[in-house]
Amino acid sequence: MDGKRLSVSGVIMGRVITVTSGKGGVGKTTTTANLGTALAMRGARVAVVDADIGLRNLDVVMGLENRIVYDLVDVVEGRARLRQALIKDKRLPELCLLPAAQTRDKDAVNAQQMIDLTQQLRAEFDFVLIDSPAGIEAGFRNAIAGADEVIIVTTPEVSAVRDADRIVGLIEAAEKGPASLIINRIKPRLVSRGEMLSVEDVLELLAISLLGIVPEDETIVIATNRGEAAVYDPNSLAGRAYINIAQRLAGEDVPVMAIPDQQGVLDRLLSLFGRRRT
Amino acid sequence: MSFFNGLFGRKRDSSAELAKQRLLTVLIDDRYKLTPEMMAQLKADLAEVLQRYLPAIDAEQIEVTLSRGEAHDLLKADVPLRRAAEPPSKR
Ligand SMILES: Nc1ncnc2c1ncn2[C@@H]1O[C@H](COP(=O)(O)OP(=O)(O)OP(=O)(O)O)[C@@H](O)[C@H]1O
Numbered sequence: 001m002d003g004k005r006l007s008v009s010g011v012i013m014g015r016v017i018t019v020t021s022g023k024g025g026v027g028k029t030t031t032t033a034n035l036g037t038a039l040a041m042r043g044a045r046v047a048v049v050d051a052d053i054g055l056r057n058l059d060v061v062m063g064l065e066n067r068i069v070y071d072l073v074d075v076v077e078g079r080a081r082l083r084q085a086l087i088k089d090k091r092l093p094e095l096c097l098l099p100a101a102q103t104r105d106k107d108a109v110n111a112q113q114m115i116d117l118t119q120q121l122r123a124e125f126d127f128v129l130i131d132s133p134a135g136i137e138a139g140f141r142n143a144i145a146g147a148d149e150v151i152i153v154t155t156p157e158v159s160a161v162r163d164a165d166r167i168v169g170l171i172e173a174a175e176k177g178p179a180s181l182i183i184n185r186i187k188p189r190l191v192s193r194g195e196m197l198s199v200e201d202v203l204e205l206l207a208i209s210l211l212g213i214v215p216e217d218e219t220i221v222i223a224t225n226r227g228e229a230a231v232y233d234p235n236s237l238a239g240r241a242y243i244n245i246a247q248r249l250a251g252e253d254v255p256v257m258a259i260p261d262q263q264g265v266l267d268r269l270l271s272l273f274g275r276r277r278t
Numbered sequence: 279m280s281f282f283n284g285l286f287g288r289k290r291d292s293s294a295e296l297a298k299q300r301l302l303t304v305l306i307d308d309r310y311k312l313t314p315e316m317m318a319q320l321k322a323d324l325a326e327v328l329q330r331y332l333p334a335i336d337a338e339q340i341e342v343t344l345s346r347g348e349a350h351d352l353l354k355a356d357v358p359l360r361r362a363a364e365p366p367s368k369r
């Protein structure tokens with residue numbers, strides 16, 4: 001147990017986990033919202049923090065955009081207390097959002113302020129999930145400054161994996177590692193046709209531990225339209241995937257969920273045939 | 279194409295295999311700044327040194343690869359030795 005997680009009175013405080021990626025648009029915000037919700041559904045006290053200053057997004061993904069009064073920069077600059085800025089989720093009372101400032105740029109906060117902020121948050125919550133901006137600049141550095149653990153999100157694509165590898169190196173250098181990996185937007189049919197990098201390929205390339213995998217799933221689009229996390233639909237593949245990841249994050253000894261290959265009858269017959277042949 | 283992939287496992291020229299090989303080169307270049315040209319030079323130098331001790335080395339066939347491991351990356355050289363057609367000392 002490292003020192004940051006013991007309070008003065010010796011009470012164990014919450015874990016600060018940053019979700020980052022290098023490349024933009026691979027699913028950091030989606031992941032933060034769904035893991036935060038799934039952990040809160042398990043009864044944990046969870047704060048999700050939007051550290052993408054200037055490009056506020058986590059609020060709309062979670063459907064909380066109408067409730068924002070103060071933001072992260074207001075707290076850091078002392079215009080609001082943390083409690084005033086935290087927004088309670090509509091359904092889960094133990095889930096709170098700290099929104100990013102929309103009208104400020106990334107220089108509005110520094111690493112030390114982020115460390116102080118996470119220290120305050122970890123005293124109140126079991127999990128503090130930080131949604132990092134893309135890139136490897138100041139915004140990323142601020143987002144990992146106060147983290148105990150880092151989750152790297154990637155997709156099975158050349159550029160996303162390359163950027164993820166840059167992040168692996170930077171996390172190691174910042175002594176925040178070892179980072180764990182979520183591979184998002186997997187298309188099982190493409191993988192089985194040899195036209196998409198497989199989970200094994202990506203793991204071999206990045207050589208970090210696998211936290212979980214999430215399939216490409218239109219449920220994500222629909223859930224995002226509604227401002228609800230996909231984990232509210234436990235029949236959806238993406239919802240189940242994020243619940244599985246939350247279990248593993250919480251320390252449950254469960255294997256990574258297998259994504260069923262939703263392929264056609266012909267494909268299935270062919271692969272059955274192929275399996276017998278090899 | 280996909281029919282045969284399904285039957286016989288991943289073809290060497292499938293786009294995923296290509297992506298993986300390209301990524302391997304790019305990641306090594308990113309991390310170690312080892313360009314394909316430098317890699318070729320490394321092979322040539324390696325062959326030269328090894329041949330001082332082992333004339334049977336087939337310089338053309340040396341394969342140098344960098345791979346990734348959990349704790350560290352690995353530089354590996356496969357150096358084939360030409361076998362003498364006849365065992366040398368049977369006279
Ligand atoms: N598994 C998935 N299936 C389908 N769509 C997805 C999936 N994951 C993410 N998306 C979609 O991809 C888009 C980008 O996702 P998201 O905003 O979470 O990425 P991000 O990494 O936070 O992006 P940015 O770098 O801009 O912050 C969104 O429209 C989201 O709905």
Ligand SMILES: [Mg+2]
Pocket residue numbers: 028029030052057131132
């Ligand atoms: Mg985002």
